[in-house]
Amino acid sequence: MNPRNRRILFSLAVLVWSAVLLYFYGSGRINKYLAPDFRIISFAGGLGLAVLGLFNLFTAGQNAGGCCGDHGGGEEAHDHESGDMHPLTAVLLMIVPVVLSVAWTKDEYSVAALSRKGLYDAPSAVSSPFLASSLPALTREEIEKSHRKTPDGFLEFNLMELFFSSGDREMQGLLDGLKVETEGRWMDEKVRNPHGSRKRLYRLFVTCCAADSRAIPIILEFGKTPPELPENGWVKVAGTMRFPLEEGVIQPVLTVDRALAAEPPYEESFMRNK
Amino acid sequence: MSPDSQQDFALAFLSILFEGVPFILLGTLISGFIDIYLPPGIMDRFLPRNKFFAVLTAGLLGAVFPVCECAVVPVIRRLVKKGLPVSCALTYMLAAPIVNPITALSTWKAFQGQGAAMMTSSRLLLGFLIAVAVGIIVSKLSLASVLKPSLVESLEKDQAKSDHDHSGCGHDHSHDEPSEENRLVAAFRSAMKDFVDVAVYFAIGVSITALFNTGIAPGAQWLDGLAKDPTAAPAALMALAFILSLCSTSDAFIAATLDKFSWGAKLAFLTFGPMMDVKLLFLYQTVLRKRFIVLLAVGLFLAIGGISIYWQQLVFAAK
Numbered sequence: 001m002n003p004r005n006r007r008i009l010f011s012l013a014v015l016v017w018s019a020v021l022l023y024f025y026g027s028g029r030i031n032k033y034l035a036p037d038f039r040i041i042s043f044a045g046g047l048g049l050a051v052l053g054l055f056n057l058f059t060a061g062q063n064a065g066g067c068c069g070d071h072g073g074g075e076e077a078h079d080h081e082s083g084d085m086h087p088l089t090a091v092l093l094m095i096v097p098v099v100l101s102v103a104w105t106k107d108e109y110s111v112a113a114l115s116r117k118g119l120y121d122a123p124s125a126v127s128s129p130f131l132a133s134s135l136p137a138l139t140r141e142e143i144e145k146s147h148r149k150t151p152d153g154f155l156e157f158n159l160m161e162l163f164f165s166s167g168d169r170e171m172q173g174l175l176d177g178l179k180v181e182t183e184g185r186w187m188d189e190k191v192r193n194p195h196g197s198r199k200r201l202y203r204l205f206v207t208c209c210a211a212d213s214r215a216i217p218i219i220l221e222f223g224k225t226p227p228e229l230p231e232n233g234w235v236k237v238a239g240t241m242r243f244p245l246e247e248g249v250i251q252p253v254l255t256v257d258r259a260l261a262a263e264p265p266y267e268e269s270f271m272r273n274k
Numbered sequence: 275m276s277p278d279s280q281q282d283f284a285l286a287f288l289s290i291l292f293e294g295v296p297f298i299l300l301g302t303l304i305s306g307f308i309d310i311y312l313p314p315g316i317m318d319r320f321l322p323r324n325k326f327f328a329v330l331t332a333g334l335l336g337a338v339f340p341v342c343e344c345a346v347v348p349v350i351r352r353l354v355k356k357g358l359p360v361s362c363a364l365t366y367m368l369a370a371p372i373v374n375p376i377t378a379l380s381t382w383k384a385f386q387g388q389g390a391a392m393m394t395s396s397r398l399l400l401g402f403l404i405a406v407a408v409g410i411i412v413s414k415l416s417l418a419s420v421l422k423p424s425l426v427e428s429l430e431k432d433q434a435k436s437d438h439d440h441s442g443c444g445h446d447h448s449h450d451e452p453s454e455e456n457r458l459v460a461a462f463r464s465a466m467k468d469f470v471d472v473a474v475y476f477a478i479g480v481s482i483t484a485l486f487n488t489g490i491a492p493g494a495q496w497l498d499g500l501a502k503d504p505t506a507a508p509a510a511l512m513a514l515a516f517i518l519s520l521c522s523t524s525d526a527f528i529a530a531t532l533d534k535f536s537w538g539a540k541l542a543f544l545t546f547g548p549m550m551d552v553k554l555l556f557l558y559q560t561v562l563r564k565r566f567i568v569l570l571a572v573g574l575f576l577a578i579g580g581i582s583i584y585w586q587q588l589v590f591a592a593k
Contacts, residue, residue: 007463010470017473021292033289045296049469052299056466059459085474093474097287097481105284109488113282116489209289211487211518 006087007060013091014053020098021046032107032268033210108232109210111187119202119215120191140174154181154238159203162241163216166252172243180254181238182218183262186229189219192246199226201237201254204269213269218252220259229261236262279490286484290519294480294553298348298472305348306465310457312356321362329409332362333402336370343371343522343548347557348468354561355429360420365409371522371548372401381526381544388530393537396585397526397544404545404577408570420566422559471560479519479553486517486552501535508542508582511535512575515547522548538586546578 001009024030025043034042109117147155157180165171182201189198202217204210220226220237229235239256275283321328350363358366371377382394417426484490500510515525525547529540550571558567 007466010466013473014466014469017295020288021295024288024292030292033285033292038293041296042292045292045299048296048299048303052303052462052466052469055459055462059462062459063456090470090474094470094477097477098291100280101284101287101291103284104280105288106281107285108281109285110278110282112278113285113488209293211286211289211484 001087004061007056009087009091011053011057011060013094014049015057016095017098018046018049018053020102021049029107031266035206035208038208109204109213111232114187114202114215117204117213117215119187119200119217121215121217143174143178150181150238152238154179156180157182159184159201159218160205160216162218162252162254165241166243166250172250175241176243178241179239179257180241181236182254183234183236183265184218185232186235186259187217187231197222197224197226199259201235206269210269218254221253221255222259223255226256227259229259234262234264236260275490279488282488283481283484283490286487287480290480290483291477294476295473298476299469301346302348302469302472303465305352305468306461306463308349308352308356310461310464312352321359325359325361325413326410328359328362329365329406329413332365332409333369333406334373335366336372336374339370343551343554343557346370347554347561348472351425351468351561354421354425359413360417361409361413364412364420365405367405368408368549369402369405372545373398373405377522377526377548383526385526385530389537392589393541393544396541396589400541400545400578400581400585401548404549404574404581407577408573420562422561422563425561472557475556475559476553479551479556482552483517483519501539504536504538504586505583507535507539508579508586509575511539511543512546512579515543516551518547519551519553536586538582541585542578542582545582546574549578550574 021042024033025039025046030039030042111119144155147157149155155178159182162175162180162182165175184201184203187200187202189200192198199220199222200217201220202215204213205216206213220239221242237254237256237259239254239258242253242255243250244253245251321331346367350358350367353366354360354363378394378398381397382390385393412420417429421429500506503510511529518525526544529543535543555567555571558570562570
């Protein structure tokens with residue numbers, strides 16, 4: 001391929017990648033993919049790619065001279081620019097998976113992938129040093145001081161606090177029987193649900209990017225048929241926290257008094273250092 | 275692929291891509307400017323003449339020039355072309371993603387409350403020792419058995435050209451110095467070419483990683499059953515590191531959550547991953563022979579696995 005055409009082709013491929021990065025950052029959709037500290041790096045990467053692509057696009061026909069006066073637009077490619085494979089193949093391999101992914105993505109995982117990422121794992125099977133820092137203070141008074149109370153008397157907890165409390169006997173003692181409100185995504189309960197009276201509430205915890213995310217779930221017990229709410233939609237639930245032993249594993253179970261559809265929070269996933 | 279699988283693949287693929295691309299760009303910009311602005315052979319001046327000490331020094335260069343494993347491959351490709359001995363280049367390539375301040379800080383931070391100092395120092399030391407050992411072995415091998423044929427050919431052409439230019443053959447060797455503008459254009463062209471080369475393999479590697487990460491690829495479940503086996507656990511976590519292809523600056527945050535596994539297994543995960551994973555398998559093909567990559571992968575797997583098992587018994591016996 002003519003070096004000038006190859007430069008134009010490569011520039012366009014680089015600009016496609018740049019456009020995808022900048023679009024996801026600009027639209028805010030990147031929040032579903034990366035932890036906060038990586039978002040600005042990704043934005044900088046998108047800008048850098050734009051500079052690289054545009055600079056090479058506008059200078060594609062220029063004779064560069066360079067280190068040895070052999071960077072012109074002739075038929076024979078100089079070694080600084082010759083590639084490992086046909087330029088068209090390279091560009092297709094670069095572009096096709098990105099374009100397909102942009103077309104396919106719904107910015108969230110299916111239930112099957114969530115199951116693989118711990119949606120139905122027991123809490124004791126998952127713990128983390130940096131998650132432990134989010135646990136509340138160790139007396140009932142301090143818990144009440146550090147959590148806001150709703151008008152109807154429920155303490156506002158984040159889901160991660162409730163989830164990891166089941167791995168700490170002291171916290172279980174303090175939270176057992178406490179009236180709490182929390183928010184998360186609404187899912188069917190697929191294990192230990194013989195009467196169909198349970199649902200599952202989860203949020204994702206992201207370390208760096210969505211690929212390393214883990215589901216953080218608790219069980220919702222209604223004692224009757226749960227209300228109809230959109231699967232995987234955001235809900236606010238309030239009720240009484242319990243930690244029963246089920247099949248040899250302590251489970252965080254919220255006996256629900258009310259469950260309502262809610263707006264998603266600004267950060268839908270829990271993030272490292274947040 | 276079902277619509278659910280497409281959606282899962284896309285989310286995992288794009289998230290890894292967004293995370294890794296800026297680091298690849300940084301590496302290829304550095305490599306492009308090295309290509310045009312760094313005179314051939316200059317790296318030799320920074321390294322000791324003695325081969326052994328040169329390899330040792332190369333193992334520590336990451337502390338001065340910190341790059342992750344995505345960025346290091348294009349950089350070392352250019353450095354080899356600029357005269358850096360292949361043994362030193364491979365030592366730098368394997369060590370730099372681990373023996374650098376960013377990785378040290380993230381490992382220390384992630385392992386707070388889990389022997390952070392011991393895990394961080396163990397990771398850096400093992401990464402350095404393994405990289406130096408590979409460098410020493412490579413210094414005994416021929417270029418043709420390590421580098422891909424096109425790169426060897428290119429190096430030989432450059433060498434022949436250099437010999438010709440300076441052989442005193444009688445005709446005029448004075449070159450017109452290119453203008454600064456032309457050098458900048460050449461540097462950006464070189465950077466773009468390197469970026470496309472690496473991006474192609476990165477896209478393939480990330481695609482495969484996303485398939486395993488979301489359980490679309492078959493055989494993704496077997497890892498979980500191996501956590502309690504002292505020999506199989508490090509092997510399982512090295513396999514996991516290979517599949518996940520995480521960045522060395524962030525993989526410690528994943529390792530710290532794998533609490534079913536021993537510290538030795540986590541050490542294997544943290545050392546093997548930055549040296550060999552699915553995406554690197556493809557990136558390495560821009561520099562190295564396929565046969566050498568396979569031997570390197572097997573050697574790293576056995577050496578890191580063996581040392582991690584011994585390390586677990588020796589240092590982490592309390593766990």
